[in-house]
Amino acid sequence: MSRPSDLVQGTLDLLILKVVAREPMHGWAISQRIRQMSGDVLQVGQGALYPALHKLEQNGWLTAEWATSENNRRAKYYTLTAAGREALERETAGWERLSSAISLVVRAV
Amino acid sequence: MRIFQILVLRLRTLFKRTEVEGELDEELRYHLDRQIEEFVAEGMSPEQARQAAWRTMGGLEQRKEECRDMRGWNAFEHLSGDIRFALRQLRQNPGFAGTAILILALGLCASLSIFAFVDAALLKPLPYRDPARMMAVFGSQEMFPRNNLSYPDYLDWKRLNTTLESLEIYRRTGSLLATAEGVQPVRGVRVSDGFFRTLGVKPTMGRDFQPGEDLAGSPRTVLLSYAAWQSRYGGRAGIVGQTVTLDQQPNVIVGVLPREFHFAPAGMPEFWAAYHPEAGCDARRGCRSLYGVGRLKDGVSQSSALSNLTAIAKELERQYPGSNRGQAAAIASLGEVIVGDVRPILLVLLAGAGLLLAIASINVISLLLVRSESRRREIAVRTALGASAGRLWTQFLTEAVVLTGAGTLLGLAGAHWTMKVLVGLISEEMMQRMPFLLDLGLSERVLAFGGLLSLLVAVLCAMTPSLRLGSPDVRGGLAEGSRGAAGIVWRRLGAKLVVLELATAMVLLVSAGLLGKSLYRLLNVEVGLKPERLVTMDVMTQAQGYEKPEARIALARRIAREMEELPGVTSVGFTGNGAPLGGNGNTTWLRVLGRPWNGEHNETPERDVSPTYFATVGAKLARGRYFREDEDGTKPAVAIVNQAFARQHFAGEEVLGRHVSYLSTPPVPIEIVGVVEDIREGPLDAAIPPVLYIPFYQSPDRFFSLMVRTSQSEAALLPAMAAKIRQAGVVSMGGMTMSERLEQTPSAVLHRTSAWLVGGFAAAALVLGLVGLYGVVAYSVSQRTREIGVRMALGARPSAVYRLILGEAGWLTGFGLLLGLVASVGAATLIQGLLFGVSSWDLPTLGMVAVGLGFAALLASFVPARRAAAINPVDALRAE
Numbered sequence: 001m002s003r004p005s006d007l008v009q010g011t012l013d014l015l016i017l018k019v020v021a022r023e024p025m026h027g028w029a030i031s032q033r034i035r036q037m038s039g040d041v042l043q044v045g046q047g048a049l050y051p052a053l054h055k056l057e058q059n060g061w062l063t064a065e066w067a068t069s070e071n072n073r074r075a076k077y078y079t080l081t082a083a084g085r086e087a088l089e090r091e092t093a094g095w096e097r098l099s100s101a102i103s104l105v106v107r108a109v
Numbered sequence: 110m111r112i113f114q115i116l117v118l119r120l121r122t123l124f125k126r127t128e129v130e131g132e133l134d135e136e137l138r139y140h141l142d143r144q145i146e147e148f149v150a151e152g153m154s155p156e157q158a159r160q161a162a163w164r165t166m167g168g169l170e171q172r173k174e175e176c177r178d179m180r181g182w183n184a185f186e187h188l189s190g191d192i193r194f195a196l197r198q199l200r201q202n203p204g205f206a207g208t209a210i211l212i213l214a215l216g217l218c219a220s221l222s223i224f225a226f227v228d229a230a231l232l233k234p235l236p237y238r239d240p241a242r243m244m245a246v247f248g249s250q251e252m253f254p255r256n257n258l259s260y261p262d263y264l265d266w267k268r269l270n271t272t273l274e275s276l277e278i279y280r281r282t283g284s285l286l287a288t289a290e291g292v293q294p295v296r297g298v299r300v301s302d303g304f305f306r307t308l309g310v311k312p313t314m315g316r317d318f319q320p321g322e323d324l325a326g327s328p329r330t331v332l333l334s335y336a337a338w339q340s341r342y343g344g345r346a347g348i349v350g351q352t353v354t355l356d357q358q359p360n361v362i363v364g365v366l367p368r369e370f371h372f373a374p375a376g377m378p379e380f381w382a383a384y385h386p387e388a389g390c391d392a393r394r395g396c397r398s399l400y401g402v403g404r405l406k407d408g409v410s411q412s413s414a415l416s417n418l419t420a421i422a423k424e425l426e427r428q429y430p431g432s433n434r435g436q437a438a439a440i441a442s443l444g445e446v447i448v449g450d451v452r453p454i455l456l457v458l459l460a461g462a463g464l465l466l467a468i469a470s471i472n473v474i475s476l477l478l479v480r481s482e483s484r485r486r487e488i489a490v491r492t493a494l495g496a497s498a499g500r501l502w503t504q505f506l507t508e509a510v511v512l513t514g515a516g517t518l519l520g521l522a523g524a525h526w527t528m529k530v531l532v533g534l535i536s537e538e539m540m541q542r543m544p545f546l547l548d549l550g551l552s553e554r555v556l557a558f559g560g561l562l563s564l565l566v567a568v569l570c571a572m573t574p575s576l577r578l579g580s581p582d583v584r585g586g587l588a589e590g591s592r593g594a595a596g597i598v599w600r601r602l603g604a605k606l607v608v609l610e611l612a613t614a615m616v617l618l619v620s621a622g623l624l625g626k627s628l629y630r631l632l633n634v635e636v637g638l639k640p641e642r643l644v645t646m647d648v649m650t651q652a653q654g655y656e657k658p659e660a661r662i663a664l665a666r667r668i669a670r671e672m673e674e675l676p677g678v679t680s681v682g683f684t685g686n687g688a689p690l691g692g693n694g695n696t697t698w699l700r701v702l703g704r705p706w707n708g709e710h711n712e713t714p715e716r717d718v719s720p721t722y723f724a725t726v727g728a729k730l731a732r733g734r735y736f737r738e739d740e741d742g743t744k745p746a747v748a749i750v751n752q753a754f755a756r757q758h759f760a761g762e763e764v765l766g767r768h769v770s771y772l773s774t775p776p777v778p779i780e781i782v783g784v785v786e787d788i789r790e791g792p793l794d795a796a797i798p799p800v801l802y803i804p805f806y807q808s809p810d811r812f813f814s815l816m817v818r819t820s821q822s823e824a825a826l827l828p829a830m831a832a833k834i835r836q837a838g839v840v841s842m843g844g845m846t847m848s849e850r851l852e853q854t855p856s857a858v859l860h861r862t863s864a865w866l867v868g869g870f871a872a873a874a875l876v877l878g879l880v881g882l883y884g885v886v887a888y889s890v891s892q893r894t895r896e897i898g899v900r901m902a903l904g905a906r907p908s909a910v911y912r913l914i915l916g917e918a919g920w921l922t923g924f925g926l927l928l929g930l931v932a933s934v935g936a937a938t939l940i941q942g943l944l945f946g947v948s949s950w951d952l953p954t955l956g957m958v959a960v961g962l963g964f965a966a967l968l969a970s971f972v973p974a975r976r977a978a979a980i981n982p983v984d985a986l987r988a989e
Contacts, residue, residue, distance in 0.1 A: 045165060047171075051172070054179040071143075073139060074135065075136075
């Protein structure tokens with residue numbers, strides 16, 4: 001299982017923002033979606049997930065509200081804000097620059 | 110938007126703690142349950158699934174803690190811990206906390222209340238458009254450098270000048286307003302039509318005067334002041350378009366002026382009427398009764414406007430030498446005219462208040478130092494246990510903020526109250542000239558200033574202990590031994606400051622004492638009449654029906670008779686020139702007949718009095734007789750003079766039967782029939798001038814002041830008098846007892862105001878000086894604990910320790926008093942002009958202040974001395 005330290009610093013934020021960009025989601029669904037989309041490679045444990053969610057909320061990139069989930073229980077749903085969308089674009093661009101740079105280095109050797 | 114959203118979240122975290130905690134718990138539990146469900150779906154037993162899920166969680170509490178950190182929770186936790194600790198510290202030492210908070214409050218209170226005045230008078234812009242370009246425009250002549258303008262001159266100046274966008278005039282007039290309750294006197298101003306446009310002021314309701322509305326032929330219109338609209342017409346919207354009767358003329362109300370509008374040079378009038386020149390004065394170039402206001406054109410300086418107007422005045426002087434000889438122009442910025450008088454006073458007061466605050470802060474710092482000495486050990490323990498320097502600093506800062514916060518709140522409350530007291534000291538007459546002080550209070554600017562000051566003080570206070578204990582030598586601290594050089598430096602500096610503080614307190618106390626004594630002397634000065642149980646009231650009628658002297662005399666007699674019928678009244682007199690002690694009244698130019706006369710003016714106050722006037726006010730007749738009831742215009746002119754008159758004009762000669770005359774050709778002789786002992790007609794603190802008394806019946810006025818002596822309560826008499834006068838169909842004003850009049854004379858008000866102000870500063874300086882002395886002595890005791898312990902171990906008795914400590918305090922006090930004594934005499938010489946009947950070298954005042962201050966200083970240093978004497982030598986030595 002992928003521990004938070006295994007993820008490049010700040011990448012978890014990018015993943016969360018990307019996943020939530022499609023529709024409002026609760027924490028469990030976010031972790032499931034990240035695992036699914038990454039083909040079971042990235043498993044975000046709640047140890048990293050929830051602090052990150054609270055931090056993003058405090059930054060004003062996500063808003064949270066309580067709603068009934070698919071199994072009829074109250075769950076906290078996170079929605080991307082306008083500021084969050086801008087942050088997502090910034091982070092995505094940053095990530096692409098970083099990853100292509102890393103691949104250049106890795107392939108050259 | 111985002112900032113707002115974040116703020117809401119933070120506040121929610123802070124104030125809705127349990128709710129946020131609950132949500133966090135529920136959110137994590139939901140995740141846990143879903144994990145369990147998933148494991149069960151994968152084939153685990155429910156028990157296994159739960160355990161596995163818990164394992165993936167890695168500890169629920171840690172997760173929560175991480176989330177709390179992310180929400181910025183722990184910073185709050187630390188802060189509230191610090192605040193609780195600070196409060197506990199202060200509660201443990203209520204003497205220290207109380208003193209520090211109190212003196213901070215004192216310093217802030219003084220600074221803030223004075224600053225509020227400075228703000229209202231000097232900082233707040235005048236309520237006009239581009240006020241810097243507004244000019245007050247005057248005529249000028251040698252004797253009166255700021256003189257009025259005449260109406261024809263004004264029209265020429267307005268037409269010919271090239272430097273002013275516009276030039277307008279105003280003139281204060283008292284008016285009589287017809288109301289449902291009878292005719293009332295009101296304050297009014299008449300202004301030219303462009304007056305408000307020039308100032309850039311638009312009425313809040315209705316319209317401004319239109320061009321041409323101020324000409325003689327146009328219908329009369331008025332604007333209401335906001336205050337008059339509220340008080341007289343209850344703020345009714347329908348008031349515009351209604352008609353009021355002013356001076357028996359109908360006036361249409363065309364608008365209401367804004368609430369924040371004020372124009373100090375015109376006082377606080379209720380009615381602003383369009384000008385309407387009149388046949389008499391306004392037709393004559395020599396009759397000067399108007400003030401000008403103008404707006405400079407863009408790019409024109411004040412000096413070029415002045416030379417422009419001066420050139421016009423020169424030209425007018427050439428054209429009309431008869432009326433305009435020596436008439437020049439003068440110009441000053443309107444702001445200067447409005448606040449110029451109070452600026453220096455306010456700045457001096459502000460400097461004084463600032464000084465007080467500085468002394469207060471130094472004292473608090475000194476107290477904090479004393480306390481930080483006793484906390485060395487605690488700090489060392491905390492450092493040894495791993496508290497970082499930053500953490501300690503935050504702790505000190507929190508304590509300082511709590512301390513100054515409490516001081517600030519108290520100071521604000523005090524300032525609120527002080528401002529009320531100070532405004533109450535300003536007489537209504539003075540207030541009329543300072544309308545900008547009306548909405549004085551804790552404005553945003555004053556609050557911001559207070560916040561800034563207290564922040565500054567808080568940082569200073571926080572830095573003190575950290576500088577002192579900043580690089581704590583842990584071992585030395587634990588042993589409670591180290592005495593740095595800083596301690597000695599502080600002791601010397603602190604000692605000098607205390608000497609200065611005590612000297613300052615002494616100077617202020619002596620000044621306050623001298624001013625108070627002056628006030629007492631002033632109120633008990635020989636006034637030449639008996640002010641007890643004497644009541645005065647002004648009476649005024651409209652012009653119509655009272656043009657003839659007979660009608661005026663009949664009215665005065667009728668009113669006097671009505672007064673005599675009131676219960677308790679023993680005697681009634683009246684005078685045509687205002688009650689005595691008022692300082693106002695006509696003067697006249699005189700010559701003594703039968704003496705060579707070379708055209709000198711002999712300017713003399715003249716009072717027109719009724720036959721019973723002298724007996725009623727309680728003046729003593731020195732020689733001759735009073736006026737007779739039948740001495741009116743048909744009888745030969747007679748006069749009574751005061752002793753000053755007799756001394757000046759007839760020294761050593763017979764006075765009775767001599768004749769004086771006004772400067773008329775040919776002279777009309779007035780026979781002197783009596784001499785009265787001097788009455789204070791004018792200011793209390795000036796020499797009594799020669800006064801000429803003329804029978805009221807020979808020079809009757811439709812305005813006169815009643816003097817009524819009663820054997821019963823004066824307070825009950827005033828409303829009864831006002832009611833009687835109203836029934837007679839005339840107007841009464843300013844009913845007042847003679848004792849009140851005495852207390853409200855300008856010189857008494859000046860003395861009282863300055864005595865209170867200086868007294869307030871003196872009290873503050875006294876408290877601060879004593880606290881400063883206490884702080885320095887206590888610090889010295891804390892530094893000398895070991896020395897005292899050694900002395901006691903070697904056999905010194907407590908009395909010797911007392912002598913040691915009190916001796917040190919005594920030196921400081923002695924130096925302070927000596928310095929204060931010298932400075933006091935100097936300061937008293939500076940305020941010599943204000944003193945009345947007291948010399949600047951007044952031994953009783955100086956002695957009492959010195960003894961009182963010395964005694965108070967002894968008390969302040971007794972507290973630490975007792976602590977020193979109670980030192981247990983064994984403890985003191987072992988502690989090191």
